[in-house]
Amino acid sequence: MTRHLLHFCALTLLALFSAGAAHAFDESDLLPVDEAFALDARAGDPGSARFDFTIAEGYYLYRHRFSVQALDDSGAAGALEVPRGTPHHDEFFGDVETWRSAVSATLSGLDGGAQRFRVKYQGCADAGICYPPQSREVTVQVAAALPGAGGFSGLPGATGSSPVSSGLAIGGLANPLAPAADALGTDAMPLPEDQAFRFEAIANSPTELLLRFTPAPGYYLYRDRSEFRLLDADGVQLATPRWPTGTQHQDEHFGDVIVYFDQIELPLGLRRSRADAGPITLEATFQGCQNDGICYPPMTRQVTLDLPAAAADQLVSLAAPDADASAPFGVARWLKALLFALGGGLILNLMPCVLPVLSLKALSLAQSGESAGKARAHALWYTAGVLLSFALLGAAALALRHLGLALGWGFQLQQPLVVGALAYLMAAIGLSLSGVFSIGSGWAGLGQNLAGKSGPAGDFFTGVLAVVVASPCTAPLMGGALAFAFVSPTAVAISVFLALGLGLALPFLAIGFVPALAQRLPRPGAWMETLKQVLAFPMYLTAVWLLWVLGKQHGVDASAYALAGIVVLALALWRWEKSRWGGSVAGRVAAVVLLLVALWPLWRIPQMEPPGAVAETGNGSVAYSAQTLDALRDDGRTVFVNMTADWCVTCKANEKRVLDSDTFRQSLAARDAVYMKGDWTRVDPAITAFLESHGAVGVPLYVVIRPGHEDVVLPTVLTFDAVEAALGAP
Incomplete structure (x- = not known):
């Protein structure tokens, strides 16, 4: 061997x-x-x-x-x-x-x-x-x-x-x-490449090509090692391929990738600005391997297709890109992405998922009224925590994607261990603000700072916590900038993440460095203790929300385990506080034992089986699958696709305001359209592939698919008018 x-x-x-x-x-x-x-x-x-x-x-x-x-x-x-x-x-x-x-x-x-x-x-x-x-x-x-x-x-x-x-x-x-x-004498002889991987293509409609790949038995094709382009096709551009669901495969050459062992048909949309019929030449480059054998070099095939004439409503404007935009990482596009990231981070301060953590910072800034120097120190340490966290989180997402893992922005809240740990942390912060315990300089003084007390470590860690909780909310605000970051060189991508962090920290920097704004903060006084106790309740509500997300990921038993763990955690913190004032060593030992018991559910929850997916939900939607979507396309049905997640606040707001309404259901019924819903609460490579195929790095994503038309991606903040326009006339 x-x-x-x-x-x-x-x-x-x-x-x-x-x-x-x-x-x-x-x-x-x-x-x-x-x-x-x-x-x-x-x-x-x-x-x-x-x-x-x-x-x-x-x-x-x-x-x-x-x-x-x-x-x-x-x-x-x-x-x-x-x-x-x-x-x-x-x-x-x-x-x-x-x-x-x-x-x-x-x-x-x-x-x-x-x-x-x-x-x-x-x-x-x-x-x-x-x-x-x-x-x-x-x-x-x-x-x-x-x-x-x-x-x-x-x-x-x-x-x-x-x-x-x-x-x-x-x-x-x-x-x-x-x-x-x-x-060396065996019969495992690989086929010539044109027999190992057959490639065919037809013009399926005026605005769509249908490609067919047929690997021979014992061979497989890579999804992400493929590229398509048109040769000498004026007025016609290729849209993003709609790859069917493949097989997750651990490849010795490219790591964890998506491959296809059987014949697949790949719809490839066309964007046309001219209606006349005529020939076009498609060049396809792809790569595959023999199972447990050799890997073929990239293969290129060309086919000439007769494209039928297009109707007037199938034409779109193909604006010529400027010199900067034609380059993948042009300076103009980079500056535009930085501007969007900065604005998205600034708006992020108003998002509900960030508000509980910002409440801590508001209290800290109120306490910093002692001097201008202390206010600047608070702002700088908080900004450092935000920037470093965004840089690390962005680098992790980029690294995992480069390794072939199907991850998008906000991936940390797809992990039940992270969700459970955040629920524990929010509950502990709430208990500290409520006065159940206060930890001094001995054991984990950082936790006291995290609970809102002044100091560099507390300011820095508050910035870290703000990023962890806030990052899933950023995708709706700056999807284009994040999409640009995910396809840019690493240094360019990290600059976009840093701009996002700077936008999040900008209000506190302004307060720290503009004396006029700092002077408008209320002076320290007895009211701060009351405010501190009031701010505990947003923390409790955030913990409840996280427990709900955990239940969606791993069922109601997971929520119950975590809730029981939080109760034991509260008992451990209370017992530690009692022993700290009483000087009892036995009490501290008991508190540590209780703390270990409280952490046990965090080890148990990831091992629990997630609840099974359902094909139909109460609001009449069909669970997303690439096969079902392909079947609906073949039947000529209009499909409204909603990619969502339970931890996405914007998703839930859109559903409550638009998608769960009778008006939306009547609009679908009038067009015989299907409402398809994909749940990205847990890691799902098929949904991630759909997001990537439409240039999205996170949820929400709303796409209207109509026969004979290009897919329409709707804004992340939905309106009835936008939905009606995308669905077309009944």
Whole structure:
């Protein structure tokens, strides 16, 4: 096995490192494979068949790469007799034998009559170019063996062959198609690329192409290693491909990826500014592998399609991009993304999901009225916590996506452990603000700062907490800027996340550095204790919301476990406070034990089975699946797709105000449209793929799909007018 693996690695490395030389070689100088190695299969002596090769000058065949397999049930009773070859030390196969000029092999012990055989072979040119492994099926009319005869007389037979693709291996002994296993005597020979991966395309409608990929059995195709473009198609642009649901696959080359083992049909939308019919040329580049075998290099196919004429309502404006926008990371687009990120972060201060944490900061700023210097320190430490957290969170999301994981913005609240821990934290902060406990400088003084007390650590950690809770709310505010960040170089992307953090921290920076604003803050006094206790209740409500999200992710049992853990946590904190004033060591030990008991549900909850998805929900929606959506498309139905999550406050507001209304349901009924809902509360690669296909990095996402029309993406803040316009006339 180790030797097999070494041969495979050597072949692959050769293909990679010799790519530059391959482009310099003129393949037209090489003979077609059936001229370089002309095969003639005929009857030999009675009960045998001969396989003769005529080898062109300057070419040679490998002896160890030659085999004959009888395909009929009668099979071959004898062994294949092949002559010795010329010894040759090969760079990758080691000491081998080769044939030149001509060679003849005999297979004996056969029954009489028409026999079918599969002949496998591989050869190279002295120029350093090798052909991929070849396979031919031939039929030979074998003469019956004479009873009792020791010798045989020749009887001519008919031959036939069906040549397969003779694509060339570039740059040395073998190419990426060369099978390491078969080279060493097994039958795991990979197919030529046009047989391993069939590609077809048709014009499905004036605004849609339908592509079909057919991997051979034992082969798979990568979803994210594909690219499509039109050649010389003025007035026509490609939309985003709508990939069907694939299979999650741990790949040794690209990590955790989506692949397809079976035939798939891929709708590819067209955006047209001209209505006339005419031909277009589509170029498709894709990559795939043999299961437990070799990986093919990227393959490119071109097809010419007759595009039918389009109706007036199927045309869109294709504005020519400016010089900056045409570049993926142009300066103008970057500055625009930074501006949107800064504005989104500023507006984020008003979002309900951020308000409880900002309540803590408001109290802290009120306490900082002692001096202008202290106000600036509060603002700077809070800003540092916000910026660092956004940078780390953005870097984590980028890194996981680059590794092939299907994650989007707000992914941390898809993890039940994170949701449960945040519920614990919000409850603990509320208990501290309510006066149940107050932790001094000994044990976890940082927690006291987190509860709103002044100090650099408390300001910094409050900024961290604001980002963790606030980040899922950012996608509706700045989806375009985040989408730009996710496809930009890392440094550019991080700058967008930092701009978002700066927007979130901007009000507190202004208060810290503008004395006139700081002077408007109320002076410290007895009212602060009352405010502190009042601010505990937003924390309790946030904990309740997080417990509800947890129940949606892992069922009501998960919520009950977490709620019980929070009660034990409250008991542990109360017991610690009592022992702190009483000086009881036993009391502190009991508090620590209770704390460990309280943390046990956080370990248990991720192991619980999530509730099963339902196909129909109470509001008449159909649960999202790529197969169901494809079936509805094929039926010519209009589909309103709502991608949502239980932790998305904007999603819930839109549903309450628009999507759960009788008016919306009547609009759908008037158009015989289907309401499809995808729940992204938990990690779902299929929904993430749909989001990515429409340029979204998070929820909410609303898409109207109409037959014969381009998909319409609606604004993240829905209105009835926008929905009606997208659905079209009834």
